[in-house]
Amino acid sequence: MLIEALVKIVIVLFAVLTAVAYMVLLERWVSAWLQDRIGPNRVGPFGLLQPAADVLKLLLKEDISPAKAEQFFHWLAPVISITVAISVLAIVPFGGSIVIGDQTINLAVASNINIGVLYIIALTSVGVYGITLAGWSSGSKYSLLGGLRSSAQMISYELTLGLALIAVVMLSGTLDMGGIINSQIEHGWNILRAPLAFILFLTSSFAETNRQPFDLPEAEPELVGGYHTEYSSMKFALFFLAEYANMITASAVMSVLFLGGWHIPFIDGLGLDPTLVTILGIVAFLVKILGFIFFFMWVRWSIPRFRYDQLMNLGWKVLLPLGLVNIVLTAYEKMYLFS
Secondary structure (H helix, E strand, O other), rough: HHHHHHHHHHHHHHHHHHHHHHHHHHHHHHHHHHOOOOOOOOHHHHHHHHHHEEEEEEHOOOOOOOOOOOOOHHHHHHHHHHHHHHHHHOOOOOOOEEEEEEEEEEEEOOOOOOOHHHHHHHEEEHHHHHHHHHHHHHOHHHHHHHHHHHHHHHHHHHHHHHHHHHHHHHHHHOOOOHHHHHHHHHOOOOOOOOHHHHHHHHHHHHOOOOOOOOOOOOOHHHHHHHHHHOOOOOHHHHHHHHHHHHHHHHHHHHHHOOOOOOOOOOHHHHOOOOHHHHHHHHHHHHHHHHHHHHHHHHHHHHOOOOOOHHHHHHHHHHHHHHHHHHHHHHHHHHHOOOO
């Protein structure tokens, strides 16, 4: 079991870190497409070696720490951010079970966690510490303002995110991620059963991942770079990795909670080999994740940044009441429509 878990961890880490590098390239291509430009096309064929050039550039940059910085916490902040971003993927099932020889392998790193939803809420709560510590420990007013903005933003939108998760748990009757997928296989995807919960979760995910139009903690016109103003070299690269890893994590979690995870509608009636069904399920899950990632990028290059008062008003005066209303609607739906 230990060897199996280690192999899963290595595969997921390799896949995520490689995907993050090429997500940067994908985002530059998407922005170029939306703005009618060419995009990166110089380094390697079709610009495919651009991520390697970017990583090499960051490795060769001088690592500078401000004289007034709290050195230990200045180093610890990006480590917390990237660790939390990747750790959520431990409970995400990338497919059903697959049989190899006489062994059945569950396609999730941690296959025995039956409180996956609580695990997600706990880790998203810890994620704010990385950005807040970065803002405070840098010894810069710009960084501190970015850290304060981020802590207020994440705490505010975590409430809405939690309420959306409660609706999913009510419909599925379980906290286990695999159980939530099985419930959707039986009763239909949650995006159809709880569309308001999906919209609330999606909107909160933009705030939780600091993506535009909710990237107020960075806000270059006001705060230079916000919480990572005083970071350079690989410490800055870790924050960069954490942002894109958070996009992957948020997309994977939304795919599981609302789009049935690896489930492909009507595939069971085709009489296909179980191993082939599992492989097709993994491909379908990756396609759903890519769809969400493309949507994140599309929104970034299409919608201007909110003002900070607009961001907080939206969270407290609009999304939070809607989240409470959605729980009442979900309870009614569960009792009378899907009982």
